[in-house]
Amino acid sequence: MNLSGFLLNLLISAGAVLVVMLIALGLAVRRGRHDGIDAVWGLGFAVIALVTLAVSDGDLVTRLVVTGLTVVWGVRLAVHIHRRNHGRPEDPRYVALMGRATGNPVWYAFRKIYLIQGVIMWFVSMPVQAAQYETGAFGLLGWLGVLVWLVGLGFEAVGDQQLARFKADPGNRGKIMDRGLWRYTRHPNYFGDACVWWGLYLVACQHWIGALTVLSPVVMTAFLTKGTGKALTEKNMANRPGFAEYVKRTSGFFPLPPRTGGSR
Structure with missing residues (x-):
């Protein structure tokens, strides 16, 4: 390098x-x-x-x-x-x-x-x-990064599209989006965003200097989970009807099967 x-x-x-x-x-x-x-x-x-x-x-x-x-x-x-x-x-x-x-x-x-x-x-x-x-040369670690990036872009793009379609339906006004990818994570768009940057980091890891940039995806993930992403969004939604129940059955970030009862 x-x-x-x-x-x-x-x-x-x-x-x-x-x-x-x-x-x-x-x-x-x-x-x-x-x-x-x-x-x-x-x-x-x-x-x-x-x-x-x-x-x-x-x-x-x-x-x-x-x-x-x-x-x-x-x-x-x-x-x-x-x-x-x-x-x-x-x-x-x-x-x-x-x-x-x-x-x-x-x-x-x-x-x-x-x-x-x-x-x-x-x-x-x-x-x-x-x-x-x-x-x-572009190697195995680089292709792994591309794969993680593809997963991230898929979650982000599909999640955004599903939410936009949900909000466009007047019958869903006041309801909580819990369908599609939103059934498995409360924030598929933010999860996807994090994957995108971890994927790009993996590509950079093909050289040791690139590996030293690890704080970059860490900072991005922190903003998505603790800063202006997940934390701020959920603060603004806390008083919506049905949101507390949605939180109990749905993973906060990493996609997981929904729980049938109790809190996660």
């Missing part, structure tokens, strides 16, 4: 992330709302992968595979979130956050929304960047 090239790539990708976040901030100020950053989240990872592809010098197959996997995941997520938010009011999270703004609201939004998400994006993407500097 070209270690000096990889370290330089980290600086270049940081600059690319900053540009993406500044563009997102400018569009948000023009629109008067900040929930567009949720769609930019996936696109930002795609930009990092493409920038790294352009400047890296590792095995071509590995570079193309990692970039392709990251772009497919990022674009799918961005399109899904854009469709979900289109025509709806501003996300209450950002309304509440901007309601606490002090000083210049644009500078406040940059620090509290865009800069934080940009730093996390850059850190989580390290396996994608490291993998593209591996000079060895």
Whole structure:
């Protein structure tokens, strides 16, 4: 691996992330709302992968595979979130956050929304960047990573589609989604997201420097389970009728057969 090239790539990708976040901030100020950053989240990872592809010098197959996997995941997520938010009011999270703004609201939004998400994006993407500097041939560990990625994308995409179809039916208003993949895990989309990043990490593990980026999927999984993913979602749903019973019979994250009684 070209270690000096990889370290330089980290600086270049940081600059690319900053540009993406500044563009997102400018569009948000023009629109008067900040929930567009949720769609930019996936696109930002795609930009990092493409920038790294352009400047890296590792095995071509590995570079193309990692970039392709990251772009497919990022674009799918961005399109899904854009469709979900289109025509709806501003996300209450950002309304509440901007309601606490002090000083210049644009500078406040940059620090509290865009800069934080940009730093996390850059850190989580390290396996994608490291993998593209591996000079060895794409091997068994790489294919295992692709398999884990496929499982993750399947759970995420199918789960999102099932939930969207459920919410589109007026007869389901006020009900808890407990069908399809949601019968086996309360968060198939977040579980799938975690698998995607562990899969990309496995591809990076074909070199020992890539293996050192393990904190990247760990941080992503922590956000999905303890941060703005599962924990926040369930906090907002805690008072919904039937949710307590759903929690008792359904796994919180890893897919498992539903229990017939008692708590898990």
